[in-house]
Amino acid sequence: MQISSILKPEAVRVIGAASSKKRLFQEVADIAQTAYGLDAQATVEALLDRESLGPTGVGHGVALPHARLDSISEVCGVFLILEKPLDFGAVDRQPVDIAFALFAPEDAGVEHLKALALVSRTLREQSFCTKLRANHDPATLYTILTEDQSVQAA
Numbered sequence: 001m002q003i004s005s006i007l008k009p010e011a012v013r014v015i016g017a018a019s020s021k022k023r024l025f026q027e028v029a030d031i032a033q034t035a036y037g038l039d040a041q042a043t044v045e046a047l048l049d050r051e052s053l054g055p056t057g058v059g060h061g062v063a064l065p066h067a068r069l070d071s072i073s074e075v076c077g078v079f080l081i082l083e084k085p086l087d088f089g090a091v092d093r094q095p096v097d098i099a100f101a102l103f104a105p106e107d108a109g110v111e112h113l114k115a116l117a118l119v120s121r122t123l124r125e126q127s128f129c130t131k132l133r134a135n136h137d138p139a140t141l142y143t144i145l146t147e148d149q150s151v152q153a154a
Contacts (some may be wrong), residue, residue, distance in 0.1 A: 001114050003122065004146040006102070007077045011035035012138045012145070017084035022048065024086060026099045027063065031078045038103065039071060047101065061133075062123045066102040066116060075104045075115045079145060081136060098129060119144025 011031055014047070018024035022044070029043035046067035057063045078101045085095030100119050104112035122145075123129060135141055 001111075001118055002120065002146070003077075006075050006115050006118075006147060007079060007142070008035045009139065009142045011078045012075070013079075014026070014081045014083065014136045014138060014141070016082075018082060018086050020116045021051065021086065021088060023080075024080075024099065025051075025101075025122065027129065028065065028078045028080065028099070031080075032076070032101070034065070035078070036072070036076050036090045036103075042069065042071065043103070046103075047130060052061075055089035055091070057088035057094075057096050058120065058123075059090055059092040059094065059096045059112065060126065060129065061085060061090075061100045061130065062108065063088050063093055064102065064116065064119060064123070065098040065099065066112075068104050068106045068108065070106050072103060075102060075111050077102045077115070079141065081092075081132065081141065083136070098123065098132060102141070 021053045025044050025047040029040040032038040033040040047065050054063045070138045080099045085097040088096040
């Protein structure tokens, strides 16, 4: 699995700021609706439900919100850079400025976990995140996310 198989170029954005986690999830849901045809309200609710189990801020300014939806047939994602970091309740208490949201079918099984592991591994690299943070053009961010995949997998 590669990031290019779960992320469309139109699902990569840079946003100025989100006033809260819920507002960020609304932004993610709006992008997911445009890029993948997901129902925005159901997407926000699924993200909030998952977040109520524990924060998905994994540290070092990165969050990996994720949810299962019965309305989709394959794993897909939304990538955001936040120009103004957001308190996300992350494990290291650092505000989040990189968010990669993943959505999987209810019955995705291992595919959901593979996608989550792939994104987690990719965004664990500090030099990779530094490169992402230095770019605010969505097309460039998409290229970085998808091209570096083969380098990191080697």
